[in-house]
Amino acid sequence: MIQLHDLQFEPFISEAEIEEAIAKVAISLNEEYKGQNPVFVGVLNGAFMFASDVIKRFEGDCEVSFVKLGSYEGTSTTGTVKTLVGLNQKLKGRKVIILEDIVDTGNTLEEINRILEIEEVADYQVATLFFKPEAYKKDFEIKFKGLEIPNKFIVGYGLDYDGLGRNLTQVYKRKE
Template sequence: MTIQIDKKEFELLLEYDQIEKNIRLIGIQINVAYEKRLPVFISVLNGSFMFAADLLKEIEIGCEISFVKLASYQGERQSEQIKNLIGLNMSLQDREVIILEDIVESGNTLKQVIELVKKEKPASVAVCTLLLKPAALQHDFDEIAYVGFEIENEFVVGYGLDYNGLGRNLKDIYRLKREIP
């Protein structure tokens, strides 16, 4: 199955059933790891909104959620300059924090989010990402604890991920197949 966004054709990479299954497994892992604790989930907007919503439905332990919004994309290229658009709205001091990301590519955005969170002096920081592109990483992270899927270094859209603001609403995840003349 293929879709078109602007002048780009995308092909199916991950069906929602696969995504849902892996999110369920991550939820079980977090429920076990944080049993009798009260973690704070920090969802990185905009891309992680679908992932965060589906994951939190699987979390059975007590928890809180907050949001940060950073911008690092212009079209399909990741910019070196990261802008913090919306900050934290709660204290994270002595809290167990789980950062929710839709995708970790270069790691520039994640590095900034981790630095922002660590300034708040949390008890611990873990990262949970739906997608990880190991070949694209420019930083090392000890904090990445939960990964839904490792994928190749390809441009993807759907399930919260976009191309120029389009495609976030797609249930499945698609990878760039070709440019359309």
């Protein structure tokens, strides 16, 4: 059990399970993008660990960029996604892989889709470490999924609760 701010969290997903999920995503990406030069776009802050681990396992040429979007306050989504830091490179005509820590409602993906349409990318796919099918409300395809999980609030491995918990090597769920 751990305490972050005013909430308690209990162990949920082990470091070994996370490593296995990342390896699965990386194998699929290597097969899909063999011989190509995709641009990985990590969604900050949460995806920094996942992005690093996936990109290290990518066997071909690639480029890396980041965007910073925000939609959470405390343990719940505000329903509004704000672009806090935009893209720093042009993506017109490029193949892009979005690296997300977690996909729940899909609101962040909607904003990313808007950004990528403006950028006129050739194609993009989404790779996420965690996917919450119960919470997902959009129609964007999530092609590469590490783990499908229930709709619980989690922290660790890049995910936080009001700034704390990102550095944890395993994932914890809110104690009910």
